[in-house]
Amino acid sequence: MPRAEGSTRAVPRWLVGVFCVSLAGWGTAAGLERASPPVLQSRVKWVPLAQVPADERPVLYVFTADWCAPCQDQDATFQDEALTEAIHRRVIPVRLVDRTHEDGENAAELAALIKRYEVTGFPTLVIQPREGNPLILRGFQRTDVLLGFVDR
Amino acid sequence: MSVFVTLWRYRVSRSVHRLGSLALPAFAVTISGALRGMFENPPDRAFALLPYVVAGVLASIGAEASSGRLPLMLTHPVTRSTYVLSHWAASATVAIGWALVGLLVEIAVLSAHGRGVYAPWAHAIDRAAWCAGLTAVLTCFSTRLPSWGHLGLFLLLLYVIGISGESAGPVFKPVLNLAEEVLVPRFVVHGTFDTSPVTWSHLARYVALVSGWLLCAVLLFRNREVSYASR
Numbered sequence: 328m329p330r331a332e333g334s335t336r337a338v339p340r341w342l343v344g345v346f347c348v349s350l351a352g353w354g355t356a357a358g359l360e361r362a363s364p365p366v367l368q369s370r371v372k373w374v375p376l377a378q379v380p381a382d383e384r385p386v387l388y389v390f391t392a393d394w395c396a397p398c399q400d401q402d403a404t405f406q407d408e409a410l411t412e413a414i415h416r417r418v419i420p421v422r423l424v425d426r427t428h429e430d431g432e433n434a435a436e437l438a439a440l441i442k443r444y445e446v447t448g449f450p451t452l453v454i455q456p457r458e459g460n461p462l463i464l465r466g467f468q469r470t471d472v473l474l475g476f477v478d479r
Numbered sequence: 480m481s482v483f484v485t486l487w488r489y490r491v492s493r494s495v496h497r498l499g500s501l502a503l504p505a506f507a508v509t510i511s512g513a514l515r516g517m518f519e520n521p522p523d524r525a526f527a528l529l530p531y532v533v534a535g536v537l538a539s540i541g542a543e544a545s546s547g548r549l550p551l552m553l554t555h556p557v558t559r560s561t562y563v564l565s566h567w568a569a570s571a572t573v574a575i576g577w578a579l580v581g582l583l584v585e586i587a588v589l590s591a592h593g594r595g596v597y598a599p600w601a602h603a604i605d606r607a608a609w610c611a612g613l614t615a616v617l618t619c620f621s622t623r624l625p626s627w628g629h630l631g632l633f634l635l636l637l638y639v640i641g642i643s644g645e646s647a648g649p650v651f652k653p654v655l656n657l658a659e660e661v662l663v664p665r666f667v668v669h670g671t672f673d674t675s676p677v678t679w680s681h682l683a684r685y686v687a688l689v690s691g692w693l694l695c696a697v698l699l700f701r702n703r704e705v706s707y708a709s710r
Contacts, residue, residue, distance in 0.1 A: 335558045336701040338694070342560070346690040352683035365674035399669040403598065431652035 486569035539621035601668040612664030619696035664688035
């Protein structure tokens, strides 16, 4: 119900404007990002799961989730120069984002890996050699721990 | 501005609120610092921020109406929307202040354990945004509910969403996730600006949700009849 100008019960127009503009921006940006998802900027050159090359190096799987706060701290550790160099030299890095919370389920390949390594929390880091048992670290890991993990 | 200052001072200086606005956050700061020291992965930060927000919104609009402060305040030449937005700003600044104190304690504890915090300014913005978002939701609830009813409704909705999420199938999970996003407006600097291109939808979503809750609060409060203050 519209009120007279100057009424003590008037709704501020700027608030209505901010809400409408941001709502429209949310819808537009979400649509564009769904068509072309933004990529996390990182020193590590992450390899898509479907493009893992068949060479001698083991694969480093980093299971993460967008909603997970410790995962953000974990991403920050991958900005370390020494760690980045060691990762590129010793393993094939693959970053896997769990989408269960957002989409209700994951892609079949990711779901299979989550089941295989019994990933119940994030972040979880797995080094899978070409032959043999995987090495698994669960939860946030410091840079020095990761360096030792990758250099094994 | 004077309304904001009055409401802010009321939150930090009145003896009736000292237990909640000082003791509760101080306890929460101690616990979060201890958890940081004991575990690499402390509980969800949004939930950990709740005590600070509770401290900020102890003096709810409903409680002020019950105590007789609200009719008194609305006898001054102040619009309903100014009162609601000042209430939110006063509550949010108290909550943000405590959240930043908590962050400083956590950084100190982590440093003592030899673990640094990457981009502490980003964590500070995250926490400030979460506090402002949660306060907007609780301010909206408090425009109609008496006393601590706003906290009760918020926790009930959070519980229902959490319980439903455990048994929901792939179809309803995104719906419940959206409901949780609406109930707990969040903004994460790292996930928004560390991507190429920038994930603008996160920022737009946060602004839309907070402004939406505040707009809802203003609309609900403008139709509330208050003794001595109705036009």
